[in-house]
Amino acid sequence: MRRRKYNLGNAIYFTMNGAILAFLLAPIAIITVFALNSAPYISFPPTGFTLGWFSKFFSSPEFMNAFALSLQVAAAVLILSMLIGGLCALALARGNLPGNRVLTAFFMSPLMLPAILTGLALFQIYLLMGIGRPIWGLIMGHTLVAVPYVLRTTLAVLHNFDRKIEEAAAIHGAPPARVFFEITLPLIRPGVLAGGIFAFIVSFDQFPISLFLVAPGGETLPVVLFNYMKFDLDGAIAAASMVSILMAIAVVVLLEKVIGLKAYVKL
Amino acid sequence: MAKRLEDRQPRGPRVSPIAWAIGPALLLFVLFFVLPFGAMALLSFLSGNPVANPNVSFTTRHYERFFADSLYFEALISTLRIGVITTFFSLLIGYPLAHWMARIHSRTGHALLLMAVIAPMLTGVVVRTFAWMTLLQDQGVINVALMDWGITDQPLKLMYNELGTIVALVHIYVPFLVLTLTGVIGRIDERLEQAARSLGANQLRAFIEVTLPLSLPGILAGSLLVFALSISAYVTPFLLGGTDVLTLPMLIYQQVAASFNLGFAGALGVVLLAVSLVVVITYNKVLGHFAGGEKMA
Numbered sequence: 001m002r003r004r005k006y007n008l009g010n011a012i013y014f015t016m017n018g019a020i021l022a023f024l025l026a027p028i029a030i031i032t033v034f035a036l037n038s039a040p041y042i043s044f045p046p047t048g049f050t051l052g053w054f055s056k057f058f059s060s061p062e063f064m065n066a067f068a069l070s071l072q073v074a075a076a077v078l079i080l081s082m083l084i085g086g087l088c089a090l091a092l093a094r095g096n097l098p099g100n101r102v103l104t105a106f107f108m109s110p111l112m113l114p115a116i117l118t119g120l121a122l123f124q125i126y127l128l129m130g131i132g133r134p135i136w137g138l139i140m141g142h143t144l145v146a147v148p149y150v151l152r153t154t155l156a157v158l159h160n161f162d163r164k165i166e167e168a169a170a171i172h173g174a175p176p177a178r179v180f181f182e183i184t185l186p187l188i189r190p191g192v193l194a195g196g197i198f199a200f201i202v203s204f205d206q207f208p209i210s211l212f213l214v215a216p217g218g219e220t221l222p223v224v225l226f227n228y229m230k231f232d233l234d235g236a237i238a239a240a241s242m243v244s245i246l247m248a249i250a251v252v253v254l255l256e257k258v259i260g261l262k263a264y265v266k267l
Numbered sequence: 268m269a270k271r272l273e274d275r276q277p278r279g280p281r282v283s284p285i286a287w288a289i290g291p292a293l294l295l296f297v298l299f300f301v302l303p304f305g306a307m308a309l310l311s312f313l314s315g316n317p318v319a320n321p322n323v324s325f326t327t328r329h330y331e332r333f334f335a336d337s338l339y340f341e342a343l344i345s346t347l348r349i350g351v352i353t354t355f356f357s358l359l360i361g362y363p364l365a366h367w368m369a370r371i372h373s374r375t376g377h378a379l380l381l382m383a384v385i386a387p388m389l390t391g392v393v394v395r396t397f398a399w400m401t402l403l404q405d406q407g408v409i410n411v412a413l414m415d416w417g418i419t420d421q422p423l424k425l426m427y428n429e430l431g432t433i434v435a436l437v438h439i440y441v442p443f444l445v446l447t448l449t450g451v452i453g454r455i456d457e458r459l460e461q462a463a464r465s466l467g468a469n470q471l472r473a474f475i476e477v478t479l480p481l482s483l484p485g486i487l488a489g490s491l492l493v494f495a496l497s498i499s500a501y502v503t504p505f506l507l508g509g510t511d512v513l514t515l516p517m518l519i520y521q522q523v524a525a526s527f528n529l530g531f532a533g534a535l536g537v538v539l540l541a542v543s544l545v546v547v548i549t550y551n552k553v554l555g556h557f558a559g560g561e562k563m564a
């Protein structure tokens with residue numbers, strides 16, 4: 001391998017990539033400093049150590065209600081998107097549907113169309129129909145943008161495994177239901193699960209749709225944080241952010257274990 | 268008819284019963300995606316809210332207002348400008364990282380790099396925008412460091428302007444570009460570059476003449492993705508742009524929350540949607556073209 005040899009090109013290449021990694025990670029890491037800094041407002045350099053911001057976050061009913069709501073919504077989205085997305089992936093990969101490509105693009109489109117418009121559009125139709133802003137309306141909005149993630153990981157798994165395994169089982173006399181439960185389901189489970197975990201964190205972090213669909217007093221955590229940040233920039237936000245970052249890290253580790261992060265390279 | 272359908276289906280002759288599994292997703296998408304967007308488009312052509320006021324009529328005045336007042340048109344232009352600049356810089360810093368990730372041989376190294384890219388991506392936009400506020404504000408990390416080192420006397424204006432907005436948007440959306448590009452670069456045979464080198468090209472020339480052109484579909488798809496995401500950003504331009512930045516998503520929310528003008532919000536939404544649809548359709552064409560007949564997952 002010539003690449004291993006030290007030369008100027010390699011030095012530039014790795015310095016540049018080191019700087020890019022720092023740009024990606026440093027802003028996230030710096031939040032730790034502010035979550036533990038005792039200064040009353042976000043300021044640098046830190047003046048002392050405190051865990052007070054965490055206790056403020058965990059003892060504030062405003063933050064805690066929002067946190068609980070976000071977790072509940074995310075859990076509902078996890079289940080719904082796994083069911084709907086998993087079934088949809090099966091239909092797209094095994095259903096021999098005409099117009100498969102267009103259908104797939106359609107089901108993936110909430111990822112690329114502005115989420116703020118999805119929020120606006122749902123807000124408008126709920127208003128027109130006199131539904132108001134119920135929690136299930138919020139959950140459906142989140143599920144809509146979460147289904148594509150489940151679809152993608154499940155389709156990836158379905159395309160990767162050999163269809164002949166299912167055919168072999170069928171040829172040996174297994175009825176379709178048995179083929180499904182004993183071959184297909186166990187094989188796609190990691191894809192569906194990984195998609196569901198992804199859907200969970202996407203819902204937990206979801207902002208633009210929630211902005212339009214939350215009822216006053218029933219805001220999700222990102223909306224509460226946003227409203228707080230408009231007026232105040234203190235360590236409580238940093239502490240809340242730390243909780244959110246730790247969840248993201250936990251999810252990344254979990255995804256690596258369930259399916260391997262490589263599945264996301266096609267994103 | 269059935270015969271012709273068969274001809275178009277090289278992989279399987281008949282629609283299988285499994286196709287019914289698409290039902291729940293179809294229902295969800297019709298009720299909570301197609302219908303709402305239809306309602307949004309409809310409202311943008313109505314003179315008022317049909318529920319509150321039975322005497323509404325069709326009108327194009329919301330669109331006339333958009334094109335008549337330069338404020339709104341400038342918001343569209345600045346949304347697109349921020350999108351283009353964000354995409355350009357995301358590409359600039361995303362490409363080297365994607366190249367490294369695609370070419371690294373150590374499995375642990377690859378997994379760690381993936382984590383470094385995906386973990387920030389899974390951190391919410393509100394949290395990441397907050398992180399940039401702590402870095403860019405007057406008492407923020409960057410200004411304090413610059414003043415300590417005697418580089419400047421007073422804090423530089425790093426946020427409440429387009430600069431701060433774009434820096435944070437690049438940080439937020441670059442992971443999407445890196446992941447798209449890594450996949451494409453990873454599929455380019457490394458031996459092609461080695462062959463170019465053994466024929467006398469240096470590393471840089473081998474990269475520019477072999478790898479770079481072959482990764483063009485990834486560049487295009489990734490850029491379109493980042494562009495589509497950054498023109499719909501709300502939190503970041505709102506918090507980091509201050510009064511200097513006004514984008515279409517900010518206007519849209521303002522029309523709903525402050526003015527409660529659903530028709531005009533709908534018209535602004537339709538304009539943003541039109542831009543996004545062009546981007547999304549191009550994106551799918553790019554993926555479809557380069558993937559050949561293969562389905563993109």
